[in-house]
Amino acid sequence: MIETEQHHCEGCGVRIQTEDESRPGYAPSSALKREHIVCKRCYRIRHYNDIAPVEQDPGVYLQKLQEIAHTDSLVVLVVDIFDLAGSWIQGIHRHIGKNPLLLLANKIDLFPKSVKWGRLKDWVRATAKELGVDPIEIALTSAAKGEYFRQTVEAIEHHRKGRDVYIIGVTNVGKSTFVNRLLKEFGEEDEYITTSPYPGTTLDSIYIPLEDGKAIIDTPGIVRKDRMSEWVTPKELQIVMPQTGIKPKVFQLNEQQTLFFGGLVRFDFLEGAKQSFVTYLSNRLYIHRTKLEKADEIQTKHRGSILTPPEDPAQLPKWRKHRIQLNGKEKQDIVIAGLGWIACGQDRAVIDVWAPEGVQVGIRPAII
Template sequence: MDEAYWCEGCGVELQTENPDRPGYVPPAALKREHVICKRCFRIRHYNEVTPMEADPDEVLSMLREIGEKEALVVQVVDLFDFTGSWIPGIQRHTGGNPILILGNKLDLFPKSAKVQRLKEWVYRSAKELGVKPAEVVLTSAAKGYRLDEVVEAIDKQRQGRDVYVVGTANVGKSTLINRLLKEFGDGEESITTSPYPGTTLDTIHIPLDDGKEIVDMPGILRRDRMSEWVDPKELKAIIPDQEIKPKVYQLNDGQTLFFGGLARMDYIEGERQPFVCSVANSLYIHRTKLEKAEEIWVKHRGELLIPPEEPDSLPPLRRHSFHLNGTQKQDLVISGLGWIATGKARGQVDLWVPEGVRVEIRPSIL
């Protein structure tokens, strides 16, 4: 190949020499109008699991380049995993460019959820993380919710500048851009999307009518999310793709909830109160007595308690203790998995998650 070509699906430079390396296409495929690499073709047509990661240092280097340009930065965050999908220190990488936050996956929340309250929560959370957003828009790339608001906000905030779309892996950046292209562009899906981390391997440039462009950046991987540790074939069991149906458990102290074989919550001390679990509908939750918990965990993990089918694929569990303040409902958040909303009673709860997975407690968002 004397001339350089890039895959329209993931942005990687194409090559015709080695089928086992990124960017491979058969030579004849270069004659097509829309060229995608072998990996993107397999993902699109066969949903094949082909995990591959963009180099984190290279992605951060690309991110820093934004700070040297006049641009609008659109950070896509996952409303279902806000803190886990945030780019740490994003304001240090993007200079003084304005940041528009698009809260994606609104469709996962119950229809009773108050959108304005969620939006205010995103504003507050962003400010606590050091960013004063130019604007916050909530949307669903998968369902096409509020796309008019997304387009209007981007057009208003970019003021004739390029637009850089950034986010961590699996927040739905490429799905969002594809939806916008379908609704307001040429009607064709261009960017490969999948539930696997690292689908977009390099920057993808989409020209705008005024000579500027939208740039889709590779997703940044965060190792502190449960979804980064689960085998790609089991991701669908923990990443929700439809409205969550919260599961309510009235617990006395001395009871335990297992979330598949991934995590465990022990209610150590406190009055009887509800614990409302917002996780993927397909994830199995098992309730038992605390005194039996260890025996059940050892005996049934990988069989009754799945995923994972291979428990040794995850790091050992680490305990995190939380005191419930008894003044408000609180969310116990397991990054990349979901959260458990408590009642208003005082109590002590232990969360057990694989070493390195982020957990936190926050005022309830619903």
């Protein structure tokens, strides 16, 4: 196979090769004559929204991440503020060495406008410290909408101090969307990174030169299989991942009632006084309410039909039960990584959350 050392896909970073259409990086020989070279996969994503998954080796991506520790750089960790714990890179402080870390909390446009940004930033900082990191700064932004974008760019430039900038994060936090907005803001209209609603779109590091001889490096997203978003198809991912501002839904439940979040998660309210549960999930995700005594029958009969996604329940690991006990002392959130959360009140309650084996389910003090 011929692999051309001098050519890399402008969209995903993979090395271009012209021999094997079934392998990543394929482009016809004629594409090498273009000013902006993209592989066939990126071309089809951009022009036809035809998303072709590729085999990924998470170990290789982690190895690339560890190389940052041997550089003198500013590291920008992009997290999805709607899924902060689920979009965190575990052990990040070990991977980046002594390099300073700027924490970029993306997708603030998904939160209701009534949210107090100062309180949200305090929550992000407190969570980062719990996870063993003390960022030099926390920036809130929406790469998709451009909210607080200028302030974010100024923060990066202030802390860069003439160094390279590594943009890192797990899949689907909006890294490439952020880099594209950077390119647009600085007049590079003809260049952009391929984005899609599918994990692993960026296949290798993409170097974007700066005027001072340094570079912004967009790295491949780290895969975390404990997030719901990693288990669904590209089509279903557009339903599961919020695309617009969340419209919370309030459910007044009596004990022995159940909510199905599509066919992805089951929420059984076992014990407690009648109380409100507020869902912060994608507006497109169907939520079905029923009595607990009917839940098994409905699950068996309708999961994969009425209760979708997934269209094929066999694509997910088997459900595992998580017993949640609300303490009745403070408002709490039940969080499902890669999906969203359910805000609970201050009443005591016992709840079973059924989610695919391995998907992270937890509880935290309420953030709204």
